Amino acid sequence: xxFKSDIEIAQEATLLPISTVAASLGIPxxxxxxxxxxxAKLDLRxxxxxxxxxxxxxxxxxxxxxxxxxxxxxxxxLTDGLRRIGKNAVVALREPSLGPVFGIxxxxxxxxxxxxxxxxxINLHFTGDFHAIGAANNxxxxxxxxxxxxxxxxxxxxxxITWKRAVDMNDRQLRHxxxxxxxxxxxxxxxxxxxxxxASEIMAVLCLASDLADLKARLARIIVGYTYDGQPITAxxxxxxxxxxxxxxxxxKPNLVQTLEGTPAFIHGGPFANIAHGCNSVSATRTALRLxxxxxxxxxxxxxxxxxxxxxxxxxxxxxxxSAVVIVATVRALKYHGGVPKAELDRENLEALEKGLPNLxxxxxxxxxxxxxxxxxxxxxxxxxxxxxxxxxxxxCHELGVNVALSEVWAKGGEGGRALAEEVVRLCEQPNxxxxxxxxxxxxxxxLETICRRIYHADGVELTANAKKQxxxxxxxxxxxxxxxxxxTQYSFSDDAALLGAPKGFTVTVRNLKVSAGxxxxxxxxxxxxxxxxxxxxxxxxKIDVDENGRISGLF
Numbered sequence: 001x002x003f004k005s006d007i008e009i010a011q012e013a014t015l016l017p018i019s020t021v022a023a024s025l026g027i028p029x030x031x032x033x034x035x036x037x038x039x040a041k042l043d044l045r046x047x048x049x050x051x052x053x054x055x056x057x058x059x060x061x062x063x064x065x066x067x068x069x070x071x072x073x074x075x076x077x078l079t080d081g082l083r084r085i086g087k088n089a090v091v092a093l094r095e096p097s098l099g100p101v102f103g104i105x106x107x108x109x110x111x112x113x114x115x116x117x118x119x120x121x122i123n124l125h126f127t128g129d130f131h132a133i134g135a136a137n138n139x140x141x142x143x144x145x146x147x148x149x150x151x152x153x154x155x156x157x158x159x160x161i162t163w164k165r166a167v168d169m170n171d172r173q174l175r176h177x178x179x180x181x182x183x184x185x186x187x188x189x190x191x192x193x194x195x196x197x198x199a200s201e202i203m204a205v206l207c208l209a210s211d212l213a214d215l216k217a218r219l220a221r222i223i224v225g226y227t228y229d230g231q232p233i234t235a236x237x238x239x240x241x242x243x244x245x246x247x248x249x250x251x252x253k254p255n256l257v258q259t260l261e262g263t264p265a266f267i268h269g270g271p272f273a274n275i276a277h278g279c280n281s282v283s284a285t286r287t288a289l290r291l292x293x294x295x296x297x298x299x300x301x302x303x304x305x306x307x308x309x310x311x312x313x314x315x316x317x318x319x320x321x322x323s324a325v326v327i328v329a330t331v332r333a334l335k336y337h338g339g340v341p342k343a344e345l346d347r348e349n350l351e352a353l354e355k356g357l358p359n360l361x362x363x364x365x366x367x368x369x370x371x372x373x374x375x376x377x378x379x380x381x382x383x384x385x386x387x388x389x390x391x392x393x394x395x396x397c398h399e400l401g402v403n404v405a406l407s408e409v410w411a412k413g414g415e416g417g418r419a420l421a422e423e424v425v426r427l428c429e430q431p432n433x434x435x436x437x438x439x440x441x442x443x444x445x446x447x448l449e450t451i452c453r454r455i456y457h458a459d460g461v462e463l464t465a466n467a468k469k470q471x472x473x474x475x476x477x478x479x480x481x482x483x484x485x486x487x488x489t490q491y492s493f494s495d496d497a498a499l500l501g502a503p504k505g506f507t508v509t510v511r512n513l514k515v516s517a518g519x520x521x522x523x524x525x526x527x528x529x530x531x532x533x534x535x536x537x538x539x540x541x542x543k544i545d546v547d548e549n550g551r552i553s554g555l556f
Contacts, residue, residue: 006111006556010119013260021258025090025291033253035127038118041253044211047287054289055323055428059298059378060307060367062360063500064490066342067332070111070380070410074328074417075298077114077409078378078424080261081417082294087425089294091116091263094280095130095255095270096123097198099170099533102541107555112410114417116257116265120552129206130168130197130270132251136219136244137166137200143240144224144233145180148188154237155227158190162514163224164531168197172534198272199531202244204485204519206252207269207281208317215252216245222518232477234517254284261414264292273300274490275531277309277521282318294428301490303327303363304455311371312436312451313483313521321434324427325367325375326420328407329360331385331393337501346384353389357396358502362457362493364402370454372433376423378407381416440481444471444513447484448524452508456493461508467524470513474522477515485521487529495527 004012018040022032033041059075075091082089093116096108107123109116116122125131141163148156167174174194180187197203201222209215220236227233235241254268268284271277278300279285288295299306307325315322331353332345338356340349360377367375377397379390394404405423408416438450445463452458463471474480491497494506512525535541543554 006115007119007553009113010109010115010117010260011551013117015117016258016262018256018258021262021264022256025264027291032256038257039121039127040256041127041250042256042287043253044283044287047290048211050290052286052289054292054295056285056289056320057294057296057324057326057424057428058307058310058322059296059326059328060303060363061301061328062333062363063302063304063337063492065333065336067330067336067345069328069330069333071298071328072108073111073114073410074326074378074380074407074420075296076110076116076259076265077407077414077417078326078420079265079296080114080259080263080414081409081421082296082424083261083263084414084418085421085425087294087421088292089263089296090266090288090292091259092266092268092280092284092288092295092297094298094300095126095267097130097196097270097272098124098168099196099198101555102535102544103170103533103539104536111556113260113413114409115260116267117260118257120555122257122267123555126267127255129251129255129268132247133200133202133206134166134168134197136247137197137202139244139247140222140224140235140238140240141165143238145187147238154233155229156225156233157228158188161190161225163222164193164195166195166197166200170196170533170535172532175530175532193532195531196272196533198270199275201516201519202248203269203271204276204516206248207271207277207279208314208519209252210282210318212245212249212252215248216241218518218520219244220518223515230473252283254281254287273306273309275487275529277313277485277519278306279310279314282314285320286318294425303366304493305486305488305490307367308437308451308455309485312438313485316436316483317520322373323432324424325373326378326424327360327363327367327375328378328380329393330380330382331389332382334360334393339500348386348389350388350392353392356501357393359500360393361396361400362502364397364400366455368400368402370437372435374427374430374432375402376420376427377402377404378420379404380410381406381408440483444475444480444484444522448510451484451486456508457502457504458494458506458508461510464509464511467510467513474513474515479515479517479522482515483521485516485523487523487525487531489527489529495529
């Protein structure tokens with residue numbers, strides 16, 4: 001049997017009309033806004049009146065490696081598996097960013113026979129949400145610079161502007177720029193820069209807003225800079241929130257698509273988990289909880305990033321209570337954490353696997369012991385996995401009282417997710433003692449210290465002189481009680497991407513603190529993390545093409 005790529009599998013699928021998918025959830029026709037035959041946005045005015053009935057299941061993973069883990073694939077296959085065992089289930093995911101699609105990661109619609117479709121649309125422009133977010137972001141930037149150009153009545157200090165422009169593309173050339181050159185009529189010269197759209201606070205605001213009114217109120221609170229005497233300047237001060245909300249009035253509506261097996265899928269919002277809070281929108285999650293008995297959602301990167309932010313930020317702000325957590329791992333990735341080069345991962349290596357397993361076990365311990373949630377380890381199956389390797393993973397997890405389920409969803413779709421689905425249903429019936437990793441009444445420094453010690457297992461945190469000053473300023477301005485959104489490398493528990501496995505004896509360095517007053521959290525930049533990625537030496541974009549019939553190739 002010839003190997004088929006993800007995009008070939010997706011293009012051969014027979015999709016249901018999106019109206020049929022919506023009807024399967026009991027969504028009335030007048031709430032469905034069609035974007036072609038297979039995509040829709042949902043008008044939530046009627047749906048918001050329904051009670052929330054679903055169990056919320058979070059899918060997270062071990063620390064990512066070049067070997068791959070398959071978190072989105074597992075989320076999709078698990079949801080299809082739940083439907084296979086007779087459960088009313090939906091999946092709620094983030095929208096992919098164009099940056100990784102054309103960069104190093106490729107698309108983010110799952111893989112094999114566990115995908116959301118139409119995958120080309122989802123990975124490329126979808127329903128235009130990211131363009132609307134970028135436009136709102138850049139409108140605010142334009143109004144800010146125009147205010148300074150037109151006389152600066154608010155007394156904004158050009159050297160204390162914190163708001164950057166945004167573009168949804170990996171473009172290192174735009175990280176640090178100087179703009180406003182060319183004379184008085186061309187603006188005020190100043191240092192500036194771009195963030196990737198998924199790092200924009202507007203992305204976070206859209207994903208955390210409960211409705212249009214809340215969206216507008218959050219946009220108004222965004223801080224764009226400071227006056228010469230240190231007072232914050234907001235979007236409301238610039239009279240920008242009305243126009244920004246107008247640009248986002250459709251983007252805030254959740255998107256409905258389907259899996260290859262016709263399972264309803266909500267895909268909405270897309271903040272990165274290494275530089276933002278890494279979860280899909282609250283409105284999509286809550287809508288799913290009103291319409292289904294089991295809702296599977298995903299948080300970006302590993303459990304120390306996406307899951308921590310999902311639990312400490314999204315669940316706190318939206319008052320969500322998860323029922324169970326799935327931690328995705330692969331034998332290959334664990335061997336990589338144990339020191340095996342990528343080229344040698346296909347060979348059995350129990351010694352390396354044992355060295356790499358502490359990474360998985362530390363994530364498991366955090367979910368179970370810090371957050372008080374039941375979890376299962378989903379081992380994403382590869383043909384090269386040996387019985388001895390799988391047995392070792394299972395044995396080590398059983399020592400912690402956690403079950404392991406072999407996930408074969410990439411090859412078998414929902415049928416390959418039955419065992420995982422049954423274990424998830426069992427866990428959802430267990431009582432849990434969900435709690436946050438830190439209380440909000442701690443100081444900013446104490447919250448940083450707690451996250452680094454309890455979640456990363458560091459010896460502590462070190463704030464640069466600049467970060468200490470910012471912590472004092474933010475506290476004096478009344479923001480000390482906000483949760484923390486850590487911006488940290490995704491490749492390690494530490495802030496050093498080279499430290500694999502479960503490192504010990506390190507400290508985390510926080511070099512910059514910035515308040516996202518609209519989103520409702522403080523962003524802490526650690527190590528050398530950046531909010532604008534660059535393209536790799538050989539970008540994925542080089543392999544993407546389209547023929548004369550509009551058929552896309554090379555997307556995966």
